[in-house]
Amino acid sequence: MKDSENIPAMMQELGQRAKAAAAELGFAPAAQRQQALEAAADAVWANRAEIIAANAKDLEFGRGKGLSDAMMDRLMLDEARIQGIVDGLRNVAGQDDPVGEVLAEWDRPSGLNIRRVRTPLGVIGVIYESRPNVTADAGALCLKSGNAVILRGGSESFHSSGMIHSCLVEGLKAAGLPEAAIQLVPTRDRAAVQELLTMTDYVDVIVPRGGKGLVGLVQREARVPVFAHLEGIVHIYVDKAADPQKALYVVLNAKTRRTGICGAAECLLIHREIAEGLGADLIRALVEAGVEVHAGAGLQLDGTLAATDADWGKEFLDSIIAAKVVEDVDGAIAHIRAYSSSHTDCVLTEDDAVADRFFERLDSAILMRNASTQFADGGEFGMGAEIGIATGKMHARGPVGAAQLTSFKYLVVGDGTTRP
């Protein structure tokens, strides 16, 4: 552990080391990075007892702090969860290597051959909250994409993250890569976050992964570019041309499969003409499934609560859904434009014109038709692991996997070619 009295100096040193490591990683062979991740997976499994012991300290700290059961559950590691971390590391290790991929190649009349080739971004700062497995996930994705990373975990997972990080460093050493390729901020002091957000000389991009409070702080304070990860205020519009059976399956799955993930549905918009028919059926099915429905006018059936203005644009992350009648697809679009977080929004309809309009006139990172919004996930998109779902429009958008953590450069080859 470093001297945490002088946070800015400590963070500058982390930054310098990260930048130097990034320069080496920029041309480290794919096989070497893969080897490091596999060795890290081995180390995590070999050290599972130590990780669980470190986690016990974190759980004790959490209990002392009075964390909620949900928070305590996120924090907890057991052998099964450690197996999950190991699998995650091996999964990322086995993915196609993005660095050096030729994204495009063309010849010019001038005689030049031009290639656009994928390169790492440089140094990535990842700031996250309680779940200690993010240490492994984020570290692995950054290394896979040839980036150096500075990880800043939640204070609750301090010891667990520290042990997992040690295992990642073991992997780096085993593969002969610089240890500073994956660094963990060695203090709980919040001043370190402030510093990380403004180290424009050393950090190329910040990825915040956590709740609204964290993301808001990062967006307000950062001088380094941020891959915005807003909350998932996910809407489903049930059109009058929706297939009732599909609608029932999709709505229930989108809300109830897992309520705590960012792709969970939070608001149901129902076409006026079907409010009393399919709309009522959906509300009843949700109530039966134990969901608390905050229903607007025309949908207030038995077992529902009356919706208030505070329900629109709210991410419940719980077994709660808001429901509202809208005039038609344009009414749904207007509501979504006003309240969506540009994460994922969905239309249920058999009418192609309605779906086209929904797809054209909305600009969420992910737009869906007749599919559960719980599919909003890098793994389900086929990208392998993800570091989160970006809701901004700069650089990365939607699920952020290894490829989205890269940039590119142009390689231009002539033969003594001059410009007239």
Added chain:
Amino acid sequence: MKDSENIPAMMQELGQRAKAAAAELGFAPAAQRQQALEAAADAVWANRAEIIAANAKDLEFGRGKGLSDAMMDRLMLDEARIQGIVDGLRNVAGQDDPVGEVLAEWDRPSGLNIRRVRTPLGVIGVIYESRPNVTADAGALCLKSGNAVILRGGSESFHSSGMIHSCLVEGLKAAGLPEAAIQLVPTRDRAAVQELLTMTDYVDVIVPRGGKGLVGLVQREARVPVFAHLEGIVHIYVDKAADPQKALYVVLNAKTRRTGICGAAECLLIHREIAEGLGADLIRALVEAGVEVHAGAGLQLDGTLAATDADWGKEFLDSIIAAKVVEDVDGAIAHIRAYSSSHTDCVLTEDDAVADRFFERLDSAILMRNASTQFADGGEFGMGAEIGIATGKMHARGPVGAAQLTSFKYLVVGDGTTRP
């Protein structure tokens, strides 16, 4: 002209109008945007006398301000240059439309079909200096890519830019597009720039196009993301395995074809073993061509000046070049890492291993082999018009054409598909 007493309020209004226009542009058909650009080209040509008259006022203002001859030349518009603006507008109008392009499409085992589709970014702020033609170029590229734009021209070109902007608005009106799709800040007051840089609610990205002072100001002050356009501190490394004839052609072209563009060579790095041979020949050829050579040790031939430390990493933008002996390709790489602006750097060699090392270990936006650095240009890359060469790694990099001014969204189609 608006009331410029209250700049923040005026800029907020511009921002609101731009955002509303962007929402419409997001789904305006390609043909409509193309029609607007063609009508704008017609309007510029029809109003050439008025543009030249407005330009005369700017030239008078410039003379009063004591602008240099080079600056006055950049400012000046005549019929030939207006023809150039018209051609530029028609050229952009005729390019393939980037919006809606399917960048990738795949099916998932879950039954989902996923498309990644190009979308506009939203609202772009372009801040530029004296050349009034940028008003048309930047306005056209932003419209082509479906974005609304707020243009802020140099105070010197105030009247010329205003007239050109009126013609763009004529084009928008003719095509039935919102006039606020292309707005020009209607005041010379510098407070407007400050405001534009911090309007995160309305502006999605800032593109600074100009000298070091402007770009530095933008990077320091902006709260909105910036497509960094640093100066072009362009290096050419002449390897011991360089072909002498190719080297001569390329070096002379890279330095002398046009000295005022960002792709012009500014520093020659010469392998130690050929300093006295090919190196001396190159220096002599440059001196003969009228170039002022600031030569380091071992290259100080007749007609050269001795280089000082201030010459490394300097963008001369003039008939001046720095020259230095380096140990080998690694010496060149080290020098370039220390002094390059990550714009364009070039290696002259017949040795593939040397070229590979140069391409692998450097990370400029454009790396070249045996080609003149004056090719660092969107047109020469086949991208049509460009708004500049981005030297950052976020989002856009290298020549920024219409396609680089876009983002994307995912369109996901199922058939009542739920996640297990």
